[in-house]
Amino acid sequence: MSIAVGENLICDAATLNNFDHLLSCAKEKLLKNSTHIAKGDFWKTFEMEVHRALVASKNDVGLAHWKIEYIGGHQFPDIVARINEKEAFGIEIKTISTRNNSWKIMGGSIMESTRIPDVSRIHVFCAKQKPFEIKYRSFEECVEDVAVTHSPRYMLDMDVAQNDSLFKKLGKSYDEIRQMPNPFDAFKKYMVESRCQRNSDNEDSGLWWFSPKVEEFSNQDLAEEKFASTLVNINVKFWKDLPQNEKEQIKVEMLVASPSIVEGKYEFACQWLLQRKGIVCPSFRDNFSAGGQVNVYGVRVPKIIGKIFEWKLKIAEAFNAKEFSLESFYYWKERLNSISKFSESEKKVLQRILKEIEVKIKN
Template sequence: MALILNNSDARIQNNLISVRPSDATQTDIEFAHFMRLAESWLNDASEADRNIFRKCNGTEMEHIALKALKDVAPQTSFCVDNIKLVSGLHFPDIQAAGHFGVEVKSTKSNSWTSTGSSIVESTRIPDVSRIYMLFAKLGGETPEFRCRPYEQCLSNIAVTHAPRYLIDMNLADNGEKNIFEKMSVDYDTFRLLEEKEKINSVRKYYMHANRTKGKYEMPWWMGDANTEASSSIMIRFFTDLSLQEKEEIRARMFVLFPELFGPKQDKYKRAALWMCSRYSVICSNLRDTFSAGGKVEEIGGVKFNHKVPQVLNTLYQYRILIKHLLNNPDDALLQDVEDNWGENESIAFSTNKWFDLIQQTFNTNNELKDVDIRQLFDLWG
């Protein structure tokens, strides 16, 4: 793809710069200069008449951005004829000289932050390898404009109907990391991942970050659209589920959250968050679904030396389903295990590992520390 020079010097008017994504240092410099000129054009226009932009909607702002780029193009190596608006069909909104793009965002508020585009970038123009954000802050005393390399102003990820980037045009000035620096991945590496890989990478980052901070938080959009356990579009109450749905969720909780057998008061928090994010189901009394009914001395024909928590009786009731899940894990369960079994995200899934985790939790509970989980399952059959 050739970039036709549009320069006042007639001697180089017909020269060509070959634009290759793998060797684009000089053209990146040219593009940065191009965007600085466009930023100045827009800010000068706003200073001259602040009412020009005050009531602009998103579409109008894209057309104004296009005019700014075409007006300053003669001062650069970019040809006016190679700058086009593709908004509504592709990402980014404006394409220039094939490999360069401009994403136009605007806000009516007096803030340099906004919600950006989808992390999936499913409509991205394949040829575009370099993108700038052109941000219009239309609130405040005078509308202002800033242009930054796209990835350098993406601060975080949030969800509307799908995971989307959050824009913060101050990142370059306040020294905070962009989302790709936080995730320890290069933007050009991340953007080339398949959609499922992107979602998984982002989910793992937030899961790990929250565990490190000791927070009971997880992405509500963590469900995998390619599994039957995907999150429902409707939020439901656990009490309204069918018996089969309730049994399936309880059995998976026993596999995923060993702390259900522990002594801590907050032992149901992670399970409740998982149920909400994976199944869009909420429960106001999750504790009662596992341990209602007091303590017991005999379960499944096995007598204990002292009374044990009712949760052990619930485990007995679900032992067949649990064994089936352990021996036949589906993709959703394997993903949830990776997200929830301990601090080590690469922990290997196995029935023996589950027994180990349960036994470790038993050992922290004075009412269960003398119970051998493997022996108990053997006795129950």
């Protein structure tokens, strides 16, 4: 079920105030328990503790009839505060492990294909690990920008001025945009203009991304459209003419930019190679999967896993060069862990390699 723009959008001041009191009470409880929460697997621990705090807080603020549902997984948002059968609020949980003063963090896809449809308004509930701090805010207010590292994703900033939010800049509300058949249409012009203003060619600010769910973009071939626009005055080189050390570095960059390579899918990586580097490679597959199996940690694994093992330090360096290194790595790791073609023993080797890469990623 999908709701129309504004339909079931909770506007009652008393209800909105109750929701704010619920979040405030939960925040107080969590801050009192900070020593326990800030240890171990911070992201998972905090998510579960927020749910517990909300369940306990609803009675404290006179909302015993509200139902607090933990959703988790890949759905958006993580927690639903259900008022009745027709009305519900959402709470999206975010964590930051960096020690600096920034409250910026990567959000979800602008397509919101996993959004729970009957949730009216969503707040972001965000915590920093060291020192332990919590901020919460409506989702619409804290969206600062759109990032295009792997797929178009919202960039959140818990401190952004209300008039500087992305939706203020676009002149459209979040509710309007999320109900569009293709939400990307609302961002396209803004993204192009922003890139021109930055006048930057680095990968994070470019209009390239890998999307694991291409069908999310309706019938519009966005990759083809922007791919064609970048081939003007390009200096084309051939892969065979490159020195070996340059080939190795580019392979690492391709693997980071397009994790679908691990699945044996090379279309996006081929486009990336020509668009970003101006390089043509007729025998693309041979660079990653030709040559059968190799031995890693005493286990025979496909060559591509062997390459990830061989390049693990360079992969960590590639992620550390990004502004949101850890968030980008988690997305990449999630994509690799979701690949189903590997055996259980092969998956264990891959997961071990990914853990070794993760410890090299800067917080």
